[in-house]
Amino acid sequence: MTDTVGIVIVSHSADIAKGTADMVRQMVGSEVEVAFCGGNSDGGLGTNVPLIIDAINSVWSSKGVAILVDLGGAETNSEMAVEMLEPERQDLVVVCNAPIVEGAVMAATEAAGGSSLAQVKAVAEELSAG
Amino acid sequence: MLETSQADEQTFAGSVRLVHAVGMHARPAVKLTKLAKKFQAQVSVRVADAPEWINAKSVAKIMAMRAAHGSTIEIKASGSDAEAAVAALVDLIATDFPDGNS
Numbered sequence: 001m002t003d004t005v006g007i008v009i010v011s012h013s014a015d016i017a018k019g020t021a022d023m024v025r026q027m028v029g030s031e032v033e034v035a036f037c038g039g040n041s042d043g044g045l046g047t048n049v050p051l052i053i054d055a056i057n058s059v060w061s062s063k064g065v066a067i068l069v070d071l072g073g074a075e076t077n078s079e080m081a082v083e084m085l086e087p088e089r090q091d092l093v094v095v096c097n098a099p100i101v102e103g104a105v106m107a108a109t110e111a112a113g114g115s116s117l118a119q120v121k122a123v124a125e126e127l128s129a130g
Numbered sequence: 131m132l133e134t135s136q137a138d139e140q141t142f143a144g145s146v147r148l149v150h151a152v153g154m155h156a157r158p159a160v161k162l163t164k165l166a167k168k169f170q171a172q173v174s175v176r177v178a179d180a181p182e183w184i185n186a187k188s189v190a191k192i193m194a195m196r197a198a199h200g201s202t203i204e205i206k207a208s209g210s211d212a213e214a215a216v217a218a219l220v221d222l223i224a225t226d227f228p229d230g231n232s
Contacts, residue, residue: 026157027156027157027160028160028164029164105156105160105189106189106190109160109163109164109189110189112164112167113164113167113168113187115167123188123189123190126188126190127190
């Protein structure tokens with residue numbers, strides 16, 4: 001199986017979301033699917049539940065999807081997006097408690113080796129485990 | 131530089147000088163971790179003579195090891211493919227973390 005956990009990056013800023021995804025792709029490579037979303041529909045700062053759901057769907061994997069978020073609303077909107085998925089898919093999506101850039105790079109590094117969703121989440125959260 | 135020594139039946143060790151200009155920063159750390167994870171063997175690294183060995187499959191710990199340019203990295207591995215793991219990591223570091231199918 002070449003299937004790997006997908007990564008979704010959710011920031012209030014479209015630029016941060018895209019930049020973080022760029023770092024993941026350049027540092028880790030292309031074997032892991034990475035999607036990002038950021039900003040509201042007016043081009044301002046914010047996060048948007050439908051866009052997060054689209055991002056989750058775009059990197060969907062049978063191994064699951066790990067979401068990396070920045071501040072407050074990114075986390076609550078990501079949790080809301082997960083709750084709006086079909087019940088059988090909800091357990092396959094996790095929001096990681098990790099710094100967005102470092103967490104995304106580490107999660108993707110772990111995912112590239114074919115690790116499980118739980119392993120990917122644990123590695124991303126290693127930094128905040130202190 | 132590519133010396134590997136067989137410490138016992140299934141444990142292999144090697145050491146290699148870190149030639150990367152800025153030491154073990156994020157990008158090399160990701161490459162080293164990804165390569166180490168391809169092997170079944172348990173793989174550890176450390177800056178020569180450091181008190182603790184670091185799990186080479188932990189990207190967080192490898193990034194945090196802060197190995198400087200010119201330092202010597204020691205590698206040890208145990209398990210069925212330990213010899214290949216040590217050789218691969220020595221090669222990755224000796225060739226300065228080339229881009230490619232890592």
